Amino acid sequence: MTKQTRAFAARWIFPVSSPPIHGGWVRMDRQQIVEVGQGAAPTDAEDLGDVALLPGLVNAHTHLEFSDCDAPIGEPGITLYRWVGQVIAARQSTTGQAKAAAIAKGLQESFDAGVSLVGEIATLPSEYPSQSDFSPHNQSPELITFAETIGLSQQRGDERFALSEQHVQTQPSGGISPHAPYSTSRPLIERCVQLACQTERPLAMHVAESPAERQLLCGGSGPFAETLKQLGVWDASLFPWGDQPFEWLIDQLAKAPHGLLVHGNDLQVNEIEKIANHPSLSVVYCPRTHHFFGYSPHPVLAMLEHGVRVALGTDSRASNPDLNLWREIQFLLNQRPDIDPEKVLGMGTIQGADAMGRFRHGRFQRGAFAQFNLVPTSANTLQGVYRDFAEQPLKRGV
Structure with a gap:
């Protein structure tokens, strides 16, 4: 030997x-x-x-820029729309140097926790270590950085899209992430999907995080509408989307080579069935973040029963006590006995790797x-x- x-x-x-x-x-x-x-x-x-x-674990969704948080932002059970406001305030008060240090800290924490691959939402501009020479010897997991693309206004959307376009053109492991339906206009989502297709890159998007998101998209009302007004970014012409907004969104995201629907806490059976019809799509479930917000039981079992690929993520330290993917697995083993343990282990390894098109991670073969x-x-x-x-x-x- x-x-x-x-x-x-x-x-x-x-x-x-x-x-x-x-x-x-x-x-x-x-x-x-x-x-x-x-x-x-x-x-x-x-x-x-x-x-x-x-094998090495796979964290399919995180935001490393919040890795310097000693505790989640807000109190347990906080509503998503209130939490979003507090997160925006936290982002505005940080510096580029502090963000780079937090990212490095989060990568080290992930490495120490046995993670070999991370799906990271990158708020550009951000400083990341070079991934061009990735190998298992590196003291860092391999990173797929999804450029966050956000904007309800034409100007804001154009600015963020230009940065995202540059990111996928210059970063070998770069993807794109239209942020969420409540923060990204439908034309901008379509542009992001088109870019993912043209560059053959993965795409990730926060989808169906809470019932309030559905209320906004279906009726143009509710607490998310009020939050957008308070933030000064409300545009009445953008909402509502219609009676089945998530079916439209699923069909859009399915066009990407690899589409990750992050969270999916409020997905309904008809939407889960539609996701199951698209092999390019996966759902990323963040168990302890879901628990932090106090949502109703996650429909993960229905997803698995319908054949949907489900991966695990930690989200960030803004909604989670740490970035330890093994603890996400343990949380499910202890709190969700209705899920086959073999499926749980797969969600934390091979399913996350396959969701992002990295077929050499998360398995022994x-x-x-x-x-x-x-x-x-x-x-x-x-x-x-x-x-x-x-x-x-x-x-x-x-």
Whole structure:
């Protein structure tokens, strides 16, 4: 066994792309998986003992610029429209240097938590480390930076779109993110989709975060309308969208090579069915952020039952105590026993990678990145392993 070629055996191997292996092993060569096996390990394999070996985790949605928050903004149960106002105030009071430091802090926190890939909403201009030489040796996850594109007015939309256009043209891992239906006009959303298609880049958008968003889009009224008026950005010609605003939006986002619908807390069955008809679409669920806002139970189970790809995200420290994706997984294992634990693990690994078109992350299979996480377990059954997953910390690397 050389420094470039190594093999590891463990009580459990979780390839994620295939069923868990009790008593398995993994071989890597030049930081790439070349073999996954069961039974007698190769003679040169290092036995890791009573652990489950997992691939790198995938955080499909975050805002790293808020990584310097010691606690979420606002109190638990705060309404989204009130929270948005407080977040805008927090953004206005920061500096470029402070934002860059927060991003670096968030990346380090993600790396330490075993995350190998991050879907990041970038409020441009922002300073990020170079990703051109990404490898598993880097002390940072791979980043896909979705340029936030926001604006209800023509002028504001044009300004933000120009920055986003420059971003996807100059950044190899750049995507685009029309912010949300309450903050981005329909013509601007269509321009973002067109740009994603032209450049073959992924697109992410906050969708159906709260019932108040639906009230705005369907009736042009409610607390979001009042908030927009208070912020001085209300345009009565932009709302309402119609009786089925999210069906229109889903059809638009489905045109992108990879479309991520972030949060989806208020998606209804007809909308979930429409998402399921578009393989290019995924929903990103942020469990602890959803819990922070005190929403009704998330329709994630209905999404899974309809065959929708669901990934996990942490959102940001503005709505979450930390950026630890493993704790999102543990939250679901403990709070949502109605969801198959195997599905939960997949949401935190392979589903997030596939949602963003990164098919070498979040799995153990030939050609995948050799990124390892360990969880202590002496269990002899899958049920026992998942109990340990719900309680035990995750350790990055081997």
